[in-house]
Amino acid sequence: MHTLSKIFDKVLATACVALFAILVATVSWQVFTRQVLGDPSTWSEELAKYVFVWLGMFGAALVFSERGHISVDVVVRRFSERTQRVVAVAVQLAVIAFAVTALVWGGARITVLAWGQSLSALPSHLGVVYLVVPITGVIITFYAGSHLASVLRRGEAPVASAGPVMES
Template identity: 60%
Template structure:
């Protein structure tokens, strides 16, 4: 499972960097055509919007891979190790449930429902743009299963403790 995770991490990193670079180029072109040429490009707004959503969801999946998401654990850290492990299991199961119900199931329904709708400025359908939801749902569910198995085996700490917390 580890080689699959590392491969997916690499693909997600590359896709996130490429999409972010595309987003920067598209937005710069949009501003240039509007401000300098006085003739705004019609397709840039739609492409920037959808690229932003795709890069955001891919980066979210990558954050789940690294267990970098926000966790409020100041109460859980006060419990014993078995209770912390039980909470970690419940959290990973909740993530799997959310990814399955909202991102995978809901994303497939949204994509199917919008498959026949064309975008006004791009040569594709809205449903294609919604495919990012089930794709990232599968990725997030995979990472949650990976972390769940690691917690159950005792390979991964149930609760990540930050040794250097920063107070703002």
């Protein structure tokens, strides 16, 4: 499972870099056509919005793989290691439940409903935009399952290690 997780990490990181490059190029083109040419591009603003959605969803999944999302664990850290593991298992099960119901199932439903709707400025369908939701749901479900298995077999700490402390 660890090998598959590393493959997902590399694919997601590559996708995020590619999407970010497309986003920068698209927004730069939009600014150039608007400010320099005086004739704004009709498609670039819409593409930038949808690329940003895909980038945000894939980025969220990648951060989830690294256990990098914000968590308020000040109380949990005071518990025994056994209780921390119980809480970690409960959290991962809740994440799996949310990812499967809201992202995979709900995302698939909205994707199907929106598939026939054409985008106004791009030769595509709105369903393509929503397709990222179930895809990300499957990826997050995989990562949560991986974290769950790792916590149960004591391969990782039940509470993610704190990052660097920022001083003001």
